[in-house]
Structures are given as C-alpha cells and as structure tokens.
Amino acid sequence: MLSLRTLVASVVTACATIGTVAHAATESVTIYSSRIEQLIKPILDQYTKETGVEIRMLTDNGNALIERLAAEGASTPADLLITVDVGNLWRAADRGVLRKSDSTILEANIPETMRAPDGSWYGLSRRERTIFFDPAKVKAEQLSTYEDLADPKWKGQLCLRTGKQTYTQSLTAMLLARHGTEKTEAIVKGWVNNLATDVFTSDARLLEAIAAGQCSVGIANTYYYGRLINKDPGFKDKVSLFWANQGKGEGGVHVNLSGGGITTHAKNPEGALKFLEWLSSEHAQSGYTHGTFESPVNAKVKADPIVQAWGSDFTPDTTNAADVGRLQPEAILLLDRVGYR
Amino acid sequence: MSATVNRFSRGTLYVLPIALLTFIPLAVVVGYFLSPQPEVWSHLRQYVLPRILVNTGVLMVLVAAGVLVVGVSLAWLTAICDFPGRRFFSWALMLPLAIPAYVLAFVHVGIFDFSGPLQTLAREWFGQSAFFPNVRSSTWAVSVVLTMAFYPYVYLLARNAFRTQGQRAMEAAQTLGMSRTRAFFRVAVPMARPWIIGGLTLAMMETLADFGAVAVFNYDTFTMSIYKSWFGLFNLPAAAQLASLLILFVLLLAALEQRLRGRRQYQVAYGNSPRLRLTGSARWLAFGVCAAVFAGAFLIPVIQLVIWSLQHWREGVDPRYLGFAWNSIRLALFAGVATTILALILAWVKRQHNDTTTRWLTRLSILGYAVPGSVLAVGVFIPIAWLDNHLHAIAQSLGFSSVPVLKGTLAAMLLALTVRFLAVAFQATDSAIHRVTRSQDDASRSLGLNTRQTVWRLYVPLVRPGLFAAFLLVFVDVLKEMPITLMTRSFGWDTLAVRIFQLTSESMWERAALPALFIVVVGLLPLVLLIRHSDSTLNRH
Numbered sequence: 001m002l003s004l005r006t007l008v009a010s011v012v013t014a015c016a017t018i019g020t021v022a023h024a025a026t027e028s029v030t031i032y033s034s035r036i037e038q039l040i041k042p043i044l045d046q047y048t049k050e051t052g053v054e055i056r057m058l059t060d061n062g063n064a065l066i067e068r069l070a071a072e073g074a075s076t077p078a079d080l081l082i083t084v085d086v087g088n089l090w091r092a093a094d095r096g097v098l099r100k101s102d103s104t105i106l107e108a109n110i111p112e113t114m115r116a117p118d119g120s121w122y123g124l125s126r127r128e129r130t131i132f133f134d135p136a137k138v139k140a141e142q143l144s145t146y147e148d149l150a151d152p153k154w155k156g157q158l159c160l161r162t163g164k165q166t167y168t169q170s171l172t173a174m175l176l177a178r179h180g181t182e183k184t185e186a187i188v189k190g191w192v193n194n195l196a197t198d199v200f201t202s203d204a205r206l207l208e209a210i211a212a213g214q215c216s217v218g219i220a221n222t223y224y225y226g227r228l229i230n231k232d233p234g235f236k237d238k239v240s241l242f243w244a245n246q247g248k249g250e251g252g253v254h255v256n257l258s259g260g261g262i263t264t265h266a267k268n269p270e271g272a273l274k275f276l277e278w279l280s281s282e283h284a285q286s287g288y289t290h291g292t293f294e295s296p297v298n299a300k301v302k303a304d305p306i307v308q309a310w311g312s313d314f315t316p317d318t319t320n321a322a323d324v325g326r327l328q329p330e331a332i333l334l335l336d337r338v339g340y341r
Numbered sequence: 342m343s344a345t346v347n348r349f350s351r352g353t354l355y356v357l358p359i360a361l362l363t364f365i366p367l368a369v370v371v372g373y374f375l376s377p378q379p380e381v382w383s384h385l386r387q388y389v390l391p392r393i394l395v396n397t398g399v400l401m402v403l404v405a406a407g408v409l410v411v412g413v414s415l416a417w418l419t420a421i422c423d424f425p426g427r428r429f430f431s432w433a434l435m436l437p438l439a440i441p442a443y444v445l446a447f448v449h450v451g452i453f454d455f456s457g458p459l460q461t462l463a464r465e466w467f468g469q470s471a472f473f474p475n476v477r478s479s480t481w482a483v484s485v486v487l488t489m490a491f492y493p494y495v496y497l498l499a500r501n502a503f504r505t506q507g508q509r510a511m512e513a514a515q516t517l518g519m520s521r522t523r524a525f526f527r528v529a530v531p532m533a534r535p536w537i538i539g540g541l542t543l544a545m546m547e548t549l550a551d552f553g554a555v556a557v558f559n560y561d562t563f564t565m566s567i568y569k570s571w572f573g574l575f576n577l578p579a580a581a582q583l584a585s586l587l588i589l590f591v592l593l594l595a596a597l598e599q600r601l602r603g604r605r606q607y608q609v610a611y612g613n614s615p616r617l618r619l620t621g622s623a624r625w626l627a628f629g630v631c632a633a634v635f636a637g638a639f640l641i642p643v644i645q646l647v648i649w650s651l652q653h654w655r656e657g658v659d660p661r662y663l664g665f666a667w668n669s670i671r672l673a674l675f676a677g678v679a680t681t682i683l684a685l686i687l688a689w690v691k692r693q694h695n696d697t698t699t700r701w702l703t704r705l706s707i708l709g710y711a712v713p714g715s716v717l718a719v720g721v722f723i724p725i726a727w728l729d730n731h732l733h734a735i736a737q738s739l740g741f742s743s744v745p746v747l748k749g750t751l752a753a754m755l756l757a758l759t760v761r762f763l764a765v766a767f768q769a770t771d772s773a774i775h776r777v778t779r780s781q782d783d784a785s786r787s788l789g790l791n792t793r794q795t796v797w798r799l800y801v802p803l804v805r806p807g808l809f810a811a812f813l814l815v816f817v818d819v820l821k822e823m824p825i826t827l828m829t830r831s832f833g834w835d836t837l838a839v840r841i842f843q844l845t846s847e848s849m850w851e852r853a854a855l856p857a858l859f860i861v862v863v864g865l866l867p868l869v870l871l872i873r874h875s876d877s878t879l880n881r882h
C-alpha cells in the first residue's frame with residue numbers, strides 16, 4: 001500500500017515539476033553550478049532584484065554536472081554552466097555541452113587569457129596559486145620560483161596539497177605547458193622529495209600547518225589565505241605570501257579561474273548571455289569576488305580589502321587557461337608517475 | 342522434476358523485476374567496456390593499481406577485523422551481560438550510525454592533526470608533539486575511523502541474534518563442560534553467524550564504496566582510482582570499467598558470504614533468561630570498553646561539531662535549514678518504505694524458492710550498495726535521461742509541451758536511492774526471516790493457510806522487528822547519502838547532505854559542522870526508536 005502512496009506522491013511531484021518548468025521556461029535563467037550556493041546566492045538575488053529575471057540554480061560537483069548535461073542532451077533545463085578550475089571549463093567545452101557565444105561586452109570586460117579562444121566559456125574570477133612561508137623560519141629573499149622549491153635545500157620543509165586536487169593538477173599542467181614533460185617531471189619529483197609531511201587534502205589545513213610550524217614553505221590558493229585572515233587577522237603575521245616566478249623570464253604566478261559558459265541546449269541563451277555579461281560587469285564583479293577573497297577578472301574592479309592588502313602588483317602567468325585545462329589529464333599521469341599522491 | 346522447474350521459474354519471475362532495477366544501471370556501467378581505454382589502463386596498471394589494490398586489501402582486512410571485534414563483543418556485552426551503564430550503552434552504541442563516515446573522518450583529522458587542538462596543546466606543554474602518530478594517510482587511522490563508522494551494522498544485527506538466543510545455549514554448553522570463553526566462541530558466536538556475517542557484509546560494502554572518508558585521509562583505495570579516472574583524467578569509460586571490476590569483486594564476496602553462512606537451519610529459542618552478571622574488575626572493564634567506543638565514535642565527534650557550529654553559527658544559520666531537513670526526512674521516509682517492501686519480497690521469495698537462479702538474482706539485486714555512489718548515479722541517470730528523451734518525443738508528437746517526465750523528479754531520485762540501499766534493507770530482512778522456523782512453516786501449511794495468510798499471520802509478525810530495522814537503517818543511510826542525491830535531485834530538493842557537500846567542496850569543514858549536526862540530530866530519533874523497539878519486541882517473548 002505504501003509503495004502505492006510513494007508512487008502517487010512522485011507522480012504528483014512530477015506533475016508539479018512539469019507545471020513549474022512549463023511556466024518558468026520563458027523568462028528565468030537556469031544555472032548548473034559547481035560554485036556553491038553560499039558564495040553565489042547573494043549576487044543571484046541582486047540580479048533578480050535589478051532585472052526581475054528569476055534564477056534557478058542546481059549545485060553539484062563540476063564533473064557530475066557535465067555528465068548530467070551530456071546525458072540530458074536536448075531536454076536539459078540548464079541555460080548556463082558555472083564551474084571552478086580551468087580544467088573543468090575546458091573539459092565542459094570539450095564534451096560539447098557548451099555553445100560558443102560572441103559578446104563585445106564580455107570581450108571588453110575579460111582579458112583574453114581568461115576566456116576560451118572560441119568563446120565557449122568566460123572566466124569570472126581569478127584565484128592565484130602561489131608560495132606561502134613561515135616568516136619566522138624563511139626570509140622572502142630565499143624564495144623565488146615554483147621550480148626552486150624542488151631544490152634539495154628545501155628538504156623536509158615543503159607542504160603541498162594532494163595531487164588529486166584539481167588546483168595541483170592545473171599548476172602542474174601550467175609547468176607542462178612551460179617546460180615540457182621531462183623537466184616538469186624532475187621538478188615535481190623534487191617537490192615530493194622535499195615534503196615535510198604527507199600531502200594535505202585542503203589548502204586551509206596546509207596554511208594552518210605552516211602557521212603551526214610543521215613546514216616552513218608551501219603552495220596554496222590565495223583565497224584560502226584570505227579566509228583565514230578574515231577569521232583571525234593575526235594569521236597574516238604567522239604566514240606570509242610570496243608571489244612566485246616574478247623574475248625576468250620566470251613566467252609569472254599561476255592563475256586559476258572560476259567561469260561560466262552557455263549550454264549547448266539552452267532554452268534561454270539570450271537570458272543566460274545577459275546574465276553572464278552582467279556578472280562580468282564592474283557592477284557585479286565586486287559582489288561575485290569579495291565574499292570569496294578572489295580577484296575580479298574585470299581589471300576596472302577593485303578586490304576585497306583583504307585581497308588588496310597582499311597586493312595585486314605581480315606578473316600573472318600568460319598561458320591561456322584553455323591550454324592549462326587541456327594538459328590537465330597529462331599532468332595527472334605525470335603526478336602518478338613520480339608518486340605525488 | 343516438473344515441480345523443480347516450476348519452482349525455479351516462479352522464484353526467478355518474482356525476483357526479476359526487482360533485479361532489473363539494479364541490473365540496468367549496472368549494465369550501463371559495465372557497458373562502458375565497449376569503449377576500451379588502453380592508454381589509461383596501461384598507466385593504471387603500472388603506476389596506480391598495484392598500490393591501491395594493496396591499500397584496499399589491507400583496509401578491508403583491518404576494518405573487517407575491527408568491526409567484528411568491536412561489534413560482536415559490544416553486542417555480547419550489552420545483550421547478555423550485566424554491568425554498570427549497560428542499559429544506556431545498549432542503545433547509545435548504535436548512535437555512531439547517525440554520523441556520516443566522511444564527517445567522522447574530517448572531525449578526527451581536525452582534532453588529531455599537527456595543527457589541531459591536541460597536538461597544539463602537546464607542543465605548548467612539552468615543546469614538541471613528535472610522539473603523536475601521523476593521522477593523515479595513516480592506514481591505522483583510516484581503519485579506526487571506518488571501524489567506528491561501520492561497527493554499528495555488526496553490533497545491531499549481532500545484538501539481535503544474541504538477545505533472541507538468550508543465555509540458554511550458553512548454559513547448555515557450560516553444563517556440557519565448556520568454559521565460558523569456549524562456549525562463547527563455540528556456541529554463541531556460531532549460532533549468531535548469519536547475523537554477524539550480514540552486518541559484516543554491509544560494513545565491507547560500505548568500505549569498498551566509501552570515497553568521502555578515505556579522501557579526507559588521502560588514503561588511496563580502489564574507489565579513489567575510479568574517481569581519479571573520471572574527475573581527473575576526464576575518462577568516464579575508464580572509471581566505469583574500474584567500477585565494473587569492483588562489482589565483480591563484490592559478486593565474489595557475495596558467494597563467499599553464502600558459503601560462510603552455510604546451509605544450516607538456524608533454530609531460535611526465545612527465552613528470557615537472566616543476564617550474565619559480571620563481577621569485580623570485569624564489570625569496569627566492560628564499562629570502560631563501551632565508554633571508550635562511545636566516546637571515540639560519537640561523543641567526541643559530536644562535541645567537536647557543536648563547537649564548530651557555535652563558532653560559525655551566525656554565518657551558517659539559515660531559515661531554509663528546516664526546509665533542507667524536511668527534504669532529507671521526506672526522502673529518507675520514501676526510500677525507506679520502498680526499499681523495505683522490496684527487501685521483504687526478495688527475502689521471502691528467496692526463502693520459498695531457494696534455487697540457484699533465484700539466489701543469484703537476489704545477490705545481483707543488492708549489488709548497488711557496493712558501487713561508489715557517483716558511478717551508480719551515472720548508471721541510473723543515463724537510462725532515465727534516455728527514457729525521458731524518448732518520452733519527451735512521444736509527448737511532443739501528442740502535442741504536449743516539452744517537459745522532463747522522469748528525470749529530475751522524485752521518482753528518479755527514489756529509484757536511484759532504492760538501488761543503492763536495497764542491500765541494507767535486505768540484510769536486515771533476510772536475517773529476520775531466518776527467525777521463522779521450518780516447523781512453523783510446516784505448521785501453517787498443515788493448518789491450511791494459503792500463502793497470503795502465511796505471510797500476514799506468520800511472517801510479518803515474526804519478521805516485523807527486522808523490517809523495522811531495515812526501514813530505519815535505510816532511513817539513516819539516505820540522510821547521510823551524498824553523490825546520488827546530488828546527481829539525481831531536481832530543483833528545490835536540496836537536503837542537509839547537499840549542504841554539507843557544498844561547504845566541504847570549498848574546504849569549509851568547520852562550517853559544514855552545522856548541517857552535519859542537523860543530520861546527526863535527525864538520525865538519532867530513528868536509531869533510538871530502533872533499539873527501543875527491538876528490545877521491547879524481544880522482551881515480549
């Protein structure tokens with residue numbers, strides 16, 4: 001009997017869903033997002049308030065969303081995919097779930113290296129992956145590049161995040177784009193040999209380990225540092241930031257992105273494009289990046305005060321994000337080969 | 342001869358529709374073998390598989406040993422013996438089931454890691470904390486955490502067995518001259534074997550499919566290689582192929598389980614015999630063991646969750662939490678009812694038609710539990726989306742507007758969750774159905790009762806505690822479930838587990854404490870009910 005009731009309940013829910021979909025499809029924009037609701041909700045609400053356009057969002061892991069889009073095909077309700085990490089963005093385009101779109105507004109707001117060359121996706125925020133150190137043990141002058149951290153002089157002092165994490169993979173992919181397989185393999189091997197402890201599963205824990213004295217130097221994303229400073233302003237004195245690879249010909253700091261693209265089978269591509277353009281505007285960029293301690297992609301917009309405090313006076317890496325994304329699978333194979341876990 | 346054929350085909354006929362629910366998603370997964378991935382495979386074979394196979398094997402052996410030792414001994418203590426705190430522990434030791442394994446993992450790493458409070462305190466007192474074992478990547482630490490997360494399955498089922506067995510068998514063994522220890526190992530444990538093995542099977546399947554907890558420790562298991570192939574190498578076919586191997590391995594385990602259970606008839610004598618009163622130091626040892634497990638697996642993690650929740654109360658709290666909790670509860674309720682009914686059908690048919698095909702179909706039906714959630718989610722989602730696209734075309738040709746019919750509805754979500762958790766409900770139901778003795782079967786037949794009357798008058802009352810256990814276990818499991826809920830849910834179906842996922846995916850472990858605490862609280866009530874109910878049912882006899 002109860003199974004019958006369950007059946008009835010699901011049929012009723014199904015009908016209810018049908019009703020809402022049919023009603024909403026005209027105006028609203030539907031987003032699949034791997035950027036979590038807590039971070040993105042305020043800015044979505046702002047858009048609805050300003051334009052009256054309703055936004056519906058479903059969050060999941062980026063890869064699961066891409067598979068979901070592929071399986072749904074023409075019947076997908078999603079108009080826009082928002083995800084983090086250039087590897088995921090490249091992969092979404094490669095899997096054919098994103099469509100190319102032209103927009104002079106997006107092209108004006110977003111630097112060329114931070115969007116797909118064919119316009120299938122656009123970066124919306126930047127996060128640098130750079131070197132952090134314990135100022136009690138290391139002086140800034142001793143640091144220089146990612147590559148230098150492979151030098152035996154750092155033996156037993158380095159903290160790194162797991163190679164299963166997409167940010168590690170993207171950094172390795174950038175090195176691959178710069179140096180080729182052989183040299184990159186040597187660098188990563190050097191890192192592994194210098195590890196102070198097993199690799200971490202979170203950048204926040206890694207930075208805390210530097211503060212606690214477990215290691216004196218490590219590589220992490222800047223926004224985790226921002227979060228920790230936001231929680232405890234004294235954290236700035238325990239761990240310092242160093243912009244990697246700033247010397248001539250050293251290539252610059254690794255920059256990763258969060259970004260979005262319009263889905264191949266979008267029902268409301270115009271609405272999605274408008275929303276994407278709005279997200280890249282001066283007006284929305286601070287809201288999109290401030291709560292997360294990321295940097296805006298739009299050069300005209302100032303970052304969060306905490307982010308400004310560590311300065312934006314650095315040379316970013318100029319490899320196109322799409323190239324980094326493409327090399328990611330190769331980077332993973334390399335990490336496996338050298339035993340970076 | 343014709344009778345056998347008849348039985349064979351009828352059992353198969355009954356089980357087949359249920360088996361198909363699992364079989365179709367699994368076939369989708371196995372079907373990826375049609376697109377070979379030689380490059381990835383040669384890489385995996387050379388650099389990844391050797392290590393993760395050893396890791397997985399070691400972890401399974403350690404967790405199996407852990408859940409058996411902890412689960413069986415605690416079950417024995419609280420079911421048969423009497424010692425201070427026994428009443429409290431008998432239900433409190435079930436509570437760790439309310440804590441998802443990934444939450445237990447991130448809490449313990451948070452507490453015991455170098456930058457955690459314990460080691461920081463040690464450095465303040467002694468100037469160093471090098472004497473602390475490293476918890477991250479440590480085989481022992483992962484095994485301990487998974488043992489704490491999964492021992493309640495063994496505990497619950499073994500405890501029910503010991504309670505129904507009562508003291509009588511032990512007394513009989515002792516009058517035959519066995520020592521108490523010998524009687525425990527030679528009589529009590531073998532008599533409880535189907536239940537213990539049932540619990541162990543659940544714990545092993547959970548261990549194999551777990552990704553969340555091992556990922557927190559960065560301990561590489563077979564499941565990790567599946568996720569890596571998919572999420573890292575962007576190679577879903579290779580991931581599905583690896584998952585197929587996992588399915589094959591679990592089938593082997595299932596055959597092994599069948600052997601371990603044996604073909605014996607387990608006759609159960611209900612008896613309300615007096616408890617074994619522990620004396621002297623044994624009383625306090627029993628208390629100490631129960632208290633230690635309870636503290637490590639439940640009390641300390643919950644206290645840590647409360648502390649984190651209080652720290653992040655303001656930014657974390659959200660009026661929608663009640664909605665998330667309500668979604669979680671509804672989903673768990675529906676899935677619990679659906680799986681329990683299917684499990685009862687399976688267990689009953691398996692008992693009536695014990696031929697090889699029926700047995701194997703039954704085993705196949707419960708395989709979903711051992712497949713990592715994300716992979717199963719893809720397996721469920723692809724056929725549903727396919728069906729939907731076709732229904733969609735039909736609907737359009739009939740002049741309806743284009744709408745999803747199945748996908749993104751509660752039906753799709755329930756289907757996937759049912760496939761995943763049928764094993765849990767089945768183990769509990771199947772163990773319970775062993776309580777109905779063959780002589781009771783014969784008696785009901787000689788009284789001229791037909792099948793339906795036998796089921797309602799004999800089986801349902803006797804199996805009810807098992808059914809109740811099945812329902813509640815699935816209920817709690819669905820509360821904790823993450824990847825399937827994420828992949829198959831529709832708009833507006835965000836649950837507490839979805840909330841945890843969102844926060845942990847951004848490494849906001851401490852902020853995830855609040856939804857985690859909600860899950861624990863929501864899960865506690867059914868667990869307390871479960872223990873209360875099973876005890877009172879047994880006492881009535």
